[in-house]
Amino acid sequence: MLRAENLSLRYPGAARPAVDGASLAVAPGAWVALAGPSGCGKSTLLRLLAGLRAADAGTIALDGAPLPPPGAARRAWHRRVLLLPQDTARAFNPALALRPQFRAALALHGLGTDGPARDALALEALARCGVPAAALDRHPAGLSGGQRQRAALARLLCLSPRILLLDEPTAALDPATALEVCRLLEDIRRAPGGPAILAATHERCALAHADLVLPMADGVLGSARRGLARAAEVAPLRPVGQPAA
Ligand SMILES: Nc1ncnc2c1ncn2[C@@H]1O[C@H](COP(=O)(O)OP(=O)(O)OP(=O)(O)O)[C@@H](O)[C@H]1O
Numbered sequence: 001m002l003r004a005e006n007l008s009l010r011y012p013g014a015a016r017p018a019v020d021g022a023s024l025a026v027a028p029g030a031w032v033a034l035a036g037p038s039g040c041g042k043s044t045l046l047r048l049l050a051g052l053r054a055a056d057a058g059t060i061a062l063d064g065a066p067l068p069p070p071g072a073a074r075r076a077w078h079r080r081v082l083l084l085p086q087d088t089a090r091a092f093n094p095a096l097a098l099r100p101q102f103r104a105a106l107a108l109h110g111l112g113t114d115g116p117a118r119d120a121l122a123l124e125a126l127a128r129c130g131v132p133a134a135a136l137d138r139h140p141a142g143l144s145g146g147q148r149q150r151a152a153l154a155r156l157l158c159l160s161p162r163i164l165l166l167d168e169p170t171a172a173l174d175p176a177t178a179l180e181v182c183r184l185l186e187d188i189r190r191a192p193g194g195p196a197i198l199a200a201t202h203e204r205c206a207l208a209h210a211d212l213v214l215p216m217a218d219g220v221l222g223s224a225r226r227g228l229a230r231a232a233e234v235a236p237l238r239p240v241g242q243p244a245a
Contacts, residue, residue, distance in 0.1 A: 003062075029196055054070075
């Protein structure tokens with residue numbers, strides 16, 4: 001269970017916090033959607049949960065163990081709680097083929113004994129995500145947007161994360177590819193030991209798969225809605241300053 005309590009962050013010089021007292025819980029196997037208008041703080045909240053940016057206040061814990069301080073201890077968190085950024089072109093180094101990038105990610109976390117063993121793990125994850133093996137020797141620019149999205153997901157999956165934090169995972173895809181990626185994510189989270197998903201999204205298909213939808217406005221998280229039928233309720237968001245129900 002990923003749990004955050006009263007998380008807040010105000011960027012230097014900003015008039016108001018980007019994340020303002022956010023509390024949430026993501027249970028094992030769950031798919032939770034974070035929905036709200038552009039600039040409401042979704043990406044910032046995901047970065048805080050991923051341990052990529054320090055909060056001004058609040059706590060984050062996975063299965064009761066708090067987010068470790070920056071340094072060597074934080075590395076285990078970066079294997080278990082992984083963020084797929086909105087722009088997956090930026091998830092990869094454009095100057096390198098995928099093979100060394102998969103190898104580096106696996107080696108960083110001590111997975112696979114050598115290059116060929118790491119390649120086998122990478123190929124398994126790519127196959128699971130429907131990416132042809134030949135992609136391993138391509139540069140990111142040599143993949144379609146959908147393939148790059150799947151390859152970026154595969155690179156996270158080969159680390160066996162507990163939580164996948166997805167920032168607009170389907171926004172850059174055409175509707176058919178977005179649907180395929182949503183189905184893939186559903187398969188991934190339903191697989192035995194599969195990661196839970198917390199996805200910032202405006203997309204109907206990603207909302208449709210969510211067990212819970214958390215509305216966000218002006219850095220403030222509203223109370224959870226269940227399923228797509230209630231996702232429509234996300235539209236009239238709670239005004240700034242109004243206390244949580
Ligand atoms: N690195 C940064 N430095 C300063 N301000 C930032 C930074 N990143 C985001 N912000 C500001 O914080 C607020 C929340 O931004 P954030 O990117 O978290 O929102 P979002 O809901 O993810 O938006 P979008 O859906 O457009 O990606 C915005 O006002 C944004 O301008």
